[in-house]
Every structure is written in C-alpha cells, then in structure tokens.
Amino acid sequence: MAAQLIIFLILPYLFKKGEERFKWMSFFGTVVWCYLFGIIIGNTASSYIDLKLTNSLIEVSVLLAVPLLLFSLDIKAWLKNTRSTIISFIISLVSISLATLSVSLAFPKGNLETWKLGGMLVGVYSGGTVNMSAIGKSLEVPNETFLMVNAADILISSIYMLIVLMGAKKILSRFLPAYKYQDIKDQDISDGDAFQFKAAGIAIALALLVVAVSLGLSTLFYGELFAPFILLICTSLGILFSLIKKIQANPSSFKSGEYILYIFCIALGSLCNFNNLSTNAPEILLFVSLVLVMAILLHFIGARFFKIDADTALITNVAAVFGPAFVAPVARSLGNKQVIVSGLTSGLMGYAFGNYLGLAMAHLIKALL
Numbered sequence: 001m002a003a004q005l006i007i008f009l010i011l012p013y014l015f016k017k018g019e020e021r022f023k024w025m026s027f028f029g030t031v032v033w034c035y036l037f038g039i040i041i042g043n044t045a046s047s048y049i050d051l052k053l054t055n056s057l058i059e060v061s062v063l064l065a066v067p068l069l070l071f072s073l074d075i076k077a078w079l080k081n082t083r084s085t086i087i088s089f090i091i092s093l094v095s096i097s098l099a100t101l102s103v104s105l106a107f108p109k110g111n112l113e114t115w116k117l118g119g120m121l122v123g124v125y126s127g128g129t130v131n132m133s134a135i136g137k138s139l140e141v142p143n144e145t146f147l148m149v150n151a152a153d154i155l156i157s158s159i160y161m162l163i164v165l166m167g168a169k170k171i172l173s174r175f176l177p178a179y180k181y182q183d184i185k186d187q188d189i190s191d192g193d194a195f196q197f198k199a200a201g202i203a204i205a206l207a208l209l210v211v212a213v214s215l216g217l218s219t220l221f222y223g224e225l226f227a228p229f230i231l232l233i234c235t236s237l238g239i240l241f242s243l244i245k246k247i248q249a250n251p252s253s254f255k256s257g258e259y260i261l262y263i264f265c266i267a268l269g270s271l272c273n274f275n276n277l278s279t280n281a282p283e284i285l286l287f288v289s290l291v292l293v294m295a296i297l298l299h300f301i302g303a304r305f306f307k308i309d310a311d312t313a314l315i316t317n318v319a320a321v322f323g324p325a326f327v328a329p330v331a332r333s334l335g336n337k338q339v340i341v342s343g344l345t346s347g348l349m350g351y352a353f354g355n356y357l358g359l360a361m362a363h364l365i366k367a368l369l
Contacts, residue, residue, distance in 0.1 A: 004050055008057060011037060012262030028165075031326060034262045038269020039154065046273060054267050055143070061264035062133050063234060066351060067210040068203060068257030069130075069324070070238030071247050073348045085316060085342045088299075088308045089349060092320035095298035096125040096291075097361055103290045104365045112283060115369060116141050119362025120149055121291050127354030128323025128347070129153070129268060130261065134231045135358040148281040151272045152288040157321060160296065164318060165333045172310040176303055179311035181338060200252035207257075210237045235355045261323075292321070315339040319347035 015033040018025045025033065041049065104118040116139045123131035132153070136146045214233035218226045241247045296317065303313035311334050318330045324347025331340045 004053060008263055008266050011266060012259055030262055031265055034265040035269045038266040039272050042270040042272045043274060049270050054270060057267040058133060058264060061260045062130050063211045064207050065130055065257045065260045065264060066234050067207040067238035068253055068260065069348060069351055071203060071242050071250065072254040073242040073352065074248060084308050084312045085346065087306050088303060088312050088316040089346045091302035092299055092317055093126055093353060093357060095302060096122055096295040099291050099294035099298060100361060101365060103287060103294065105368060107287060115362050115366035117149060117287055118365045119358045121288065122361040123354045123358030124153055125292065125295055125321050126357055127350035130264065131351065131354035131358060134355060138231050138359060139362060147271050148284050149288065150268060151274055152285045154272055155274065156289050156292050164314060164330055168314060169310055169334055172300065172313065176310040176313055177307055179309045179336060196252045199250050200256045203250050203253035203256050210234055213237065231355055235352060239352055311336050311339050315343035316346045319343045320350050323347050
C-alpha cells in the first residue's frame with residue numbers, strides 16, 4: 001500500500017520533468033503519460049493494486065481538484081473574450097446535451113440505466129473525467145459500471161485525441177475559416193509563474209475548507225454525506241472564491257489542482273481494464289461511442305454554421321471533451337499558442353458547468369424515459 005501511494009504521488013513530478021526535458025514527451029503532455037502509465041498498470045499488474053486505496057485517492061482528488069482548478073477561473077475576463085470562443089464553448093455544451101439525450105432515448109432498453117450513463121457522459125464531455133467521477137458518485141453508479149464507462153471513454157476518446165494531434169486541423173480547415181492571429185501575447189497559466197510552496201499551501205488549505213464546509217452542510221441538511229449536494233457546493237464555492245482577486249491571482253492554485261489531477265489520472269487509469277470492457281459490456285462501449293461521435297459531429301457542424309475558425313473550434317472542443325490539462329499539448333500540435341488561454345478558460349468553465357449540466361441532464365433523461 002505504501003509503495004503504491006508513493007508511486008502515484010511521485011510519478012506526476014517525474015513525468016512533468018520529463019516533459020520539460022524531452023521534446024518527444026512534451027508532444028503528448030504529462031496528463032497523457034499519467035493516464036497511459038495507469039492504464040498499463042491496470043491491464044498488466046492489476047493484482048498488485050490496492051483497490052480501496054485507489055478509490056480513496058480518486059474520491060479525495062476529485063473533491064480537492066475541483067475547487068483548486070476553479071479558484072483561478074476569471075469569469076469576467078472570459079465573458080469579455082472573443083465572440084468565437086464563447087460561441088464555440090456553448091456549442092460544445094449544446095452538442096453533448098443533444099447527443100446524450102438522443103442516444104439515451106433511442107438506445108434499446110435493457111439492463112443499462114442510461115439516464116445515469118448519460119449524466120456521466122455529459123459531465124465528462126463538457127469538462128473532463130473529474131466531472132464524470134463526481135457525477136458517478138453523486139448518482140450512486142455501481143463501481144463496476146463506472147469503471148467500464150471510464151474504460152470505454154478512454155478507449156474511444158484516445159482515438160479522437162490521436163486524430164486531433166495527427167491532422168484534424170488540415171481536415172477542418174477545408175470547411176472552417178482560418179484563425180486570425182491577435183497582436184497580444186497569451187500566457188499559459190499552467191506554465192507561467194514559478195511554483196510557490198507557500199501560495200500552494202494557502203490554496204490547498206482553502207480547498208480543504210471548501211470540502212469541509214460542503215461535507216458539513218450536507219450533514220446539516222441531509223443528516224448524511226449526500227454526494228450530489230457535496231459536489232454542487234464544492235463547485236459553487238470554488239466559483240464564488242474565484243471572484244476574489246487575491247484568490248484568483250494565486251499563482252500556485254491552478255498548478256496544485258493540476259498536480260492532483262495528474263494523481264487522479266494515474267489512479268483512474270489503473271482501474272481501467274479493457275479486457276473486462278470487451279467481455280462484459282459491449283453495450284456500454286457502443287453507448288459511449290455513439291454519444292461521443294455524435295457530439296463531436298454536432299460541434300463542428302455548429303462551428304461551420306457560426307463560422308468559427310478551425311483552431312478555436314478544435315481547442316474548445318478538446319477543452320470540453322478532455323479538460324484543460326490537454327489544452328497545451330493540442331495547442332502545440334496546432335502551432336498556435338494564442339489559443340491556449342482560451343482553451344484553458346473554456347476547460348475551467350467546463351468544470352464549472354459540467355457538474356450542474358450532467359446532473360440536470362441525467363434527471364431530464366430519467367423523467368423522459
């Protein structure tokens with residue numbers, strides 16, 4: 001147990017250093033390497049994994065990462081951002097909602113609780129895996145089902161990521177306008193100021209306070225730890241604290257949340273067993289595939305209709321489907337650093353909206369079914 005904990009905590013640091021030193025590692029980014037390492041463990045050495053410890057790491061990292069990542073969200077600046085970025089972000093949310101609703105209602109009725117799957121997929125494809133994990137816990141999705149959904153998501157979305165990295169821009173450029181470069185210097189908030197331990201300690205302490213308040217309010221109002229309520233309070237407090245300039249300007253808040261996200265990726269990846277997916281849940285693989293493919297197609301059709309440029313359409317879609325941690329590697333592959341801040345901010349907005357939207361869509365699908 002101790003060895004597993006040390007490995008999970010130290011590996012993100014080693015991958016981050018490797019990304020800074022080796023160009024071939026920076027092509028994919030730290031988050032991809034963390035997922036990949038976790039998946040390798042889960043499919044080759046799963047018997048050595050302490051499942052109780054891994055699940056505890058996932059639960060703790062979700063509760064801490066959400067407020068830490070949201071603290072650096074600048075809603076006012078984002079609302080003043082380019083029209084195309086905001087429209088493209090909204091298209092992403094509408095696309096995943098319509099895709100999930102359509103597939104859920106049309107999918108053959110069987111043993112699957114499609115309304116719960118739909119809620120998780122809306123969360124993961126509007127903000128990232130942290131949203132899916134949080135919504136899954138909130139809707140009391142069985143652990144086995146959640147792991148199979150996660151495995152299906154990783155398998156299908158990995159194919160999409162490869163397409164994005166290898167040449168999606170060339171394809172989309174035939175249908176979407178070219179990006180108009182601005183006379184400003186954007187900065188990646190994840191790579192800007194040096195990491196400060198004191199600032200990180202303050203940010204983590206504040207995140208712990210958010211979690212404690214959320215747990216306390218849940219116990220006060222429900223007499224128990226009610227996951228949906230805890231999730232919404234954590235998200236809401238994270239957004240509220242981001243309105244305070246000193247908290248928003250903390251240079252180590254985002255980096256601390258990002259590091260915890262890396263730990264989350266390794267832990268979640270280690271629970272991903274593709275063999276179980278192929279033998280036990282082909283219908284889950286089909287469900288996830290249909291939702292993601294339809295959502296992506298709807299997004300780029302919407303981008304064509306609103307004349308969104310190819311770079312903005314891609315970076316906002318990646319931010320929604322994968323989360324902000326994947327923005328920088330994709331921006332590098334596009335050869336356009338100016339979209340990094342737009343992508344990061346859209347991803348953070350996805351974290352904020354994804355939890356609300358996922359839970360709302362889940363209950364809407366349940367009502368319609």
